[in-house]
Amino acid sequence: xxxxxxxxxxxxxxxxxxxxxxxxxxxxxxxxxxxxxxxxxxxxxxxxxxxxxxxxxxxxxxxxxxxxxxxxxxxxxxxxxxxxxxxxxxxxxxxxxxxxxxxxxxxxxxxxxxxxxxxxxxxxxxxxxxxxxxxxxxxxxxxxxxxxxxxxxxxxxxxxxxxxxxxxxxxxxxxxxxxxxxxxxxxxxxxxxxxxxxxxxxxxxxxxxxxxxxxxxxxxxxxxxxxxxxxxxxxxxxxxxxxxxxxxxxxxxxxxxxxxxxxxxxxxxxxxxxxxxxxxxxxxxxx
DNA sequence: GCCCAGGGAATCG
DNA sequence: CGATTCCATGGG
Numbered sequence: 236x237x238x239x240x241x242x243x244x245x246x247x248x249x250x251x252x253x254x255x256x257x258x259x260x261x262x263x264x265x266x267x268x269x270x271x272x273x274x275x276x277x278x279x280x281x282x283x284x285x286x287x288x289x290x291x292x293x294x295x296x297x298x299x300x301x302x303x304x305x306x307x308x309x310x311x312x313x314x315x316x317x318x319x320x321x322x323x324x325x326x327x328x329x330x331x332x333x334x335x336x337x338x339x340x341x342x343x344x345x346x347x348x349x350x351x352x353x354x355x356x357x358x359x360x361x362x363x364x365x366x367x368x369x370x371x372x373x374x375x376x377x378x379x380x381x382x383x384x385x386x387x388x389x390x391x392x393x394x395x396x397x398x399x400x401x402x403x404x405x406x407x408x409x410x411x412x413x414x415x416x417x418x419x420x421x422x423x424x425x426x427x428x429x430x431x432x433x434x435x436x437x438x439x440x441x442x443x444x445x446x447x448x449x450x451x452x453x454x455x456x457x458x459x460x461x462x463x464x465x466x467x468x469x470x471x472x473x474x475x476x477x478x479x480x481x482x483x484x485x486x487x488x489x490x491x492x493x494x495x496x497x498x499x500x501x502x503x504x505x506x507x508x509x510x511x512x513x514x515x516x517x518x519x520x521x522x
Numbered sequence: 523g524c525c526c527a528g529g530g531a532a533t534c535g
Numbered sequence: 536c537g538a539t540t541c542c543a544t545g546g547g
Contacts, residue, residue, distance in 0.1 A: 358529040364545070365528080405544030411530090448530045491526040511528080515531065 236313050243297035245307075252317035255288045261340050263368045263458050266373070266386065268404035280306050280346060281378065281385040290350040312341045323502045329479040330506055331514035340508055343458065349386040349458035351444070354451045355411050361412055364404075371403040384439020389419040411446025436464045443516050449488075461506040467494035474520030477512050480507070483520070 238247040244344040247253075253276055267277040274287045275380070284307065287294040293306060308314065321334050331509050357365050369386070376387035377396060379411045393416065400409035424444060429437045434456060441452040453467035466472075476484050480494065499506045513519065 315537085354528080357527095359527060359542075360529090360544085361527045361546080368544095401543085404544065407541085446530065450529060454528075467528075471528065515528085 236308075239302070240300050240362060242302075243299070244301045245295040245298055245300070247295065247313075248291055249293065250276065252285070252321075252339050253293060253311075253341060254337075255286050255293065255519075256339050257339045257512065258311070258341045258343065262336060262362060262515065263508065264343055264345060265362075265369045266349075268279060278373070278380075278383050278385065279310060279349075281380060282306070283380055283383050292355055306313045306418065311346050312344055315341070319328075320502060320505050323498060324506055324509075325496075329475075332511060333509040335360075335514070337509050337512040340512060342461075342463070342508060343462060346386070347429070347455065347459040348389060350455050351415060351426070351441070351451075352386075354454045354458075355415060355444075355446045356405060356408055357454075358408065358446065358448075358451065360406075361453070368404050372405075375399065375403055389416050392416045393420060408446060411444070414445040415447075434464065437462070438465075447456040462469045464496070464501045466492060466499070466507050467509075468492065468502040468507075471511055471514045472507060475514035478520040495503055 236247070236249060236251070239248075256272050256314040256350075259269075259275055259277065263329075264277070264279075266279065267275050268303045269275050273289060274285070276283060276285050281487050282297060282298075282302070285296050295303065305387055312372065319451070321338075324334065337455065346365060349369075353365065353369050356368050360368075371385040373386050376391045377384040378387075378391070392412075394415070394490075397409050397413065405412055415424075419426060424440065429440055432440065437460060438449075438452050438456060441447050441455055442449070449454075450467050450469055451464040457467060468488055469478075473486070473491060476491050476494065477483055479501075486494075493504045495506065
């Protein structure tokens, strides 16, 4: 990966898979705004970053070389060879179509805490509402940064009660968020220690948090802990799997997990993102 | 007004 | 175990 710094701008030239629109709008993260289809602003790791894409030329600003090396390189998964990922997943018509459709998707490496709360909010919710709610929480509790607000730390959310959360429109998920804050602050849940656990243990640990079930745990494992073998199964994934792989017949969640594990193994998480983006964009199997 | 949304908990049998 | 119901909120 070759890049050069021009003042506070990092200019990256890559022929490798990278489409900023697809990467941000494929549903893995929530804190971004689109200026137009090739220019976005994201908030992550306590910073606000603009990304502008013109074909293979991508501009990141304002940033420093240190931040680019230490934060954004990892965040945008820039060290991964996505052609190799696609090669691993080749040989299946449906997934190849989905990979072609979202060929510039990259799996972001997000912060566990923000990812956890965001996906707790995601349950029985719609993506635009999730984004608004996460933004509400940031504005109320987070640190002000240039032109926006960082997602708050657990400490900053310590005194956030049910009434406050109701104002922030978290709905019935308020008590789950309060439980997550309490568990992390008390040390019952150690989000840092989870990094070193095997995936099965890590998942069991996340499931101890109220409001975190298998799907949300898998999202956090995939999007914040880099566990690419998990296959978060939501309504869209269920639909697309049933539609293309089970003759449109109903399949139990457990059987979908087994299917994905056997078919895609250590790369199931990548397959999930390609399929989710394709299914949701094209409304595959939707009523 | 009714239905449903990147699910999960509670409560049945 | 499996199936059903409820959960806040807002957009279609």
